[in-house]
Amino acid sequence: MTHSGTSPNQWVYPRTKVTDTIKRNGYTTFTYGAHPVMMFQQLLTNPKAETLMKAGEEGLFRYLCHHPKEVDKYWDTIKVARRAGYKIDDPQMWFDYIKMLDRMGRDLHSPTLVAPKDLKAVHDEYVAKAERQRIKEQREKDRKRAEEDEAKFEELKGKYTGLVMTDGEIVVHTLNSVAEYYDEGSRQHICVGSSSYYLKENTLVFSAKIKDKTIATIEISLKDYSIIQCRAFANKVCQYQDRITKIISDNIKMIAERKRA
Known part of the structure; x- marks a missing residue:
């Protein structure tokens, strides 16, 4: 990303x-x-x-x-x-x-x-x-790690799950489980899953879509709500970055309310 x-x-x-x-x-x-x-x-x-x-x-x-x-x-x-x-x-x-x-x-x-x-x-x-490497690991080890990661993810990000914002065409929503991080990473050819972004304490990851097609994966800081990175497929520059930035900016209050919850 x-x-x-x-x-x-x-x-x-x-x-x-x-x-x-x-x-x-x-x-x-x-x-x-x-x-x-x-x-x-x-x-x-x-x-x-x-x-x-x-x-x-x-x-x-x-x-x-x-x-x-x-x-x-x-x-x-x-x-x-x-x-x-x-x-x-x-x-x-x-x-x-x-x-x-x-x-x-x-x-x-x-x-x-x-x-x-x-x-x-x-x-x-x-x-x-x-x-x-992840796929080759023993199934039981994967299962236990997934359970631990999901529990930690819920602790870190649970209050933010289900966040959705839009400008009428672009829909930006949180990734709501460890599985969704891996799915996003696999689909977009980025390392948001394999680099364990779901365990970062002070950032939050969103997926942006147009008509159910992913156009970008966005990471924001939970300290000042600035966009840390915005990546299109295979880490390319997103042509909708300015619009996505505005969507995030217009909804900072909603994110901040979740942070205080």
């Missing part, structure tokens, strides 16, 4: 004053599409955020603001990729790929693996490998 493409300064008032510490840590008036509160918190407390901002790593910095623990966990791998001269243009896809490598016990210090020439190709290859 990419970032929705927000303007780098959409949150910032034209005339701003910040502390010398924030300036020293790399802030130059650009937020890189991150919410200012999240951005300043990271700049003031996380040396990795300072490193990424000073290096001009817009995508990685924005990803860190939403997923600081993931960046911290795979920081050594990020350094391996950067030393290899690799530019992480699509952090969401790259982290999905790295996490699949991690789950399969691959060497995360191998430049050949972590700095691929064709990220999408190897990402899709490992999505397929992850799916084959």
